[in-house]
Amino acid sequence: MxxxxxxxxxxxxxxxxxxxxxxxxxxxxxxxxxxxxxxxxxxxxxxxxxxxxxxxxxxxxxxxxxxxxxxxxxxxxxxxxxxxxxxxxxxxxxxxxxxxxxxxxxxxxxxxxxxxxxxxxxxxxxxxxxxxxxxxxxxxxxxxxxxxxxxxxxxxxxxxxxxxxxxxxxxxxxxxxxxxxxxxxxxxxxxxxxxxxxxRPREAELAKLIENTFRHVNIALVNEIAMFAHDLGVDIWEALDSASTKPFGFMRFNPGPGVGGHCLPIDPSYLSWHVQKSLGQKFRFVELANDINDHMPAYVVQRLMEGLNERQVPLRGSKVMLVGLTYKPNTSDLRESPGLQIANRLDALGADLLYVDSHVPLTTQIECVSLSAETIADMDAVVILTDHDDVDYRLIEQCARYVLDTRRRCYGPQVERL
Ligand SMILES: NC(=O)c1ccc[n+]([C@@H]2O[C@H](COP(=O)([O-])OP(=O)(O)OC[C@H]3O[C@@H](n4cnc5c(N)ncnc54)[C@H](O)[C@@H]3O)[C@@H](O)[C@H]2O)c1
The missing domain is CATH 3.40.50.720 (NAD(P)-binding Rossmann-like Domain)
Structure with missing residues (x-):
């Protein structure tokens, strides 16, 4: 010191x-x-x-x-x-x-x-x-x-x-x-x-909001592209790998099931509120990014329903394992987590849910299990929402009948990606 x-x-x-x-x-x-x-x-x-x-x-x-x-x-x-x-x-x-x-x-x-x-x-x-x-x-x-x-x-x-x-x-x-x-x-x-x-403090205050708004908007951009790419039959992940070989002028962001935590779902709205209040103007990028990122949990549920439908399994009564409930890997932070929104939607639609997340305290309404070959094999679907490092993704690949992977951690013919 x-x-x-x-x-x-x-x-x-x-x-x-x-x-x-x-x-x-x-x-x-x-x-x-x-x-x-x-x-x-x-x-x-x-x-x-x-x-x-x-x-x-x-x-x-x-x-x-x-x-x-x-x-x-x-x-x-x-x-x-x-x-x-x-x-x-x-x-x-x-x-x-x-x-x-x-x-x-x-x-x-x-x-x-x-x-x-x-x-x-x-x-x-x-x-x-x-x-x-x-x-x-x-x-x-x-x-x-x-x-x-x-x-x-x-x-x-x-x-x-x-x-x-x-x-x-x-x-x-x-x-x-x-x-x-x-x-x-x-x-x-x-x-x-x-x-x-x-x-001055106001420049430092804005700097923080720029950092978070930049991330929020870019995640929304790649999320929107991911939804189009799926419908177009294009692998968004390989396209992103390819774009990332450019050594200048490109910064990679990955798609996912939505944004969470105390920052991205909230901070950009501090700026748009301030702009509206002080200048009477809309911060259109933030509104669009909120709209797209807020839609992602519903999109994941829709994709799961479609995947189960192809396997002739109705969502109601299906056994679904959610892997990773927190909003980002290797933390226990559940605030604003899209995983919770997805769990609530699936629960309301009648799915029979389990979750795997060693970082989450055992206070959620859904049953928490540890990963085992038997439990995975018993599931109609395994949905990877947040990719904690302590999860055995190879075991999931080996034992699951159907995996919906929003983070590209699993490979194989039974795996569908966002
Ligand atoms: N979590 C992050 O990753 C992160 C990153 C950068 C900035 N921030 C910002 O930092 C701030 C704090 O975020 P956090 O994640 O630490 O929140 P947090 O909820 O984890 O912690 C805030 C703590 O403040 C306490 N608190 C509430 N009212 C209080 C009071 N009057 N006096 C003293 N303590 C009080 C709460 O009990 C809580 O323990 C927020 O503005 C957030 O946007 C958070």
């Missing part, structure tokens, strides 16, 4: 806040994680991590070094740096900043002159300067940029990514003044390999 240790309060101990709190502890800072969720805090206090990127071993070491999770706001007292990493969902299609505002109020109660407040939650341009700053000012009587410092630094964490983690992914940092920027750069460069200064 190249800066002096400070007291860091991280508000929100989820997929973003917990890895940050642990990394800051490892770098020598005194860290408290404030989260009103009693179950999460109890789990952390007992040394059980619910975020894949933080192992129980790392959590135990952090606890020994003084990291403390708490539901009590008083743990924030005397903080030097407060980082807000709370959810920014859509409520009835509209950005819901109530969590950010609640966390801001908590910070305000303990904010003292000279301290730094950073927002990391994904949000529309202007939030830090127009919402967070005034909110802190009105609660404390202190002036943002003069009495206390304020910054925005979007999170780029990619849960389950074996190559890029919080420490080695470049981090954008923007302050509302030069001094706010300098303090935020000091803090983040003590824990992250490369920090990238941005001149």
């Amino acid at each position: 190249n800066q002096r240790p400070v007291k860091v309060a991280v508000l929100g101990q989820g997929y973003v806040g917990l890895p940050l709190a642990i990394l800051a502890t490892e770098a020598g800072h005194q860290v408290v994680g404030y989260d009103p969720d009693e179950v999460r805090v109890a789990s952390l206090t007992e040394g059980r991590s619910y975020v894949e990127d933080v192992s129980d071993v790392r959590l135990a070491a952090a606890l020994l070094k003084g990291y403390k999770a708490s539901t009590q706001p008083t743990v924030l007292s005397n903080f030097d740096v407060a980082v807000i990493t709370v959810p920014t969902p859509l409520t009835e299609g509209v950005p819901d900043l109530s969590f950010v505002l609640a966390a801001t109020d908590t910070v305000a109660d303990f904010l003292r002159p000279g301290r730094l407040v950073v927002l990391e939650s994904t949000t529309y341009p202007g939030t830090t300067e127009e919402l967070l700053g005034p909110s802190l000012e009105s609660r404390t009587g202190l002036v943002a940029g003069i009495d206390f410092h304020l910054a925005y630094s979007p999170e780029r964490i990619d849960p389950g990514n074996p190559q890029f983690n919080l420490a080695n992914t470049p981090k954008l940092v923007a302050g509302i003044t030069t001094q706010s920027l300098s303090m935020a750069l000091d803090f983040y460069s003590s824990i992250i390999e490369k920090v990238v200064p941005v001149s």
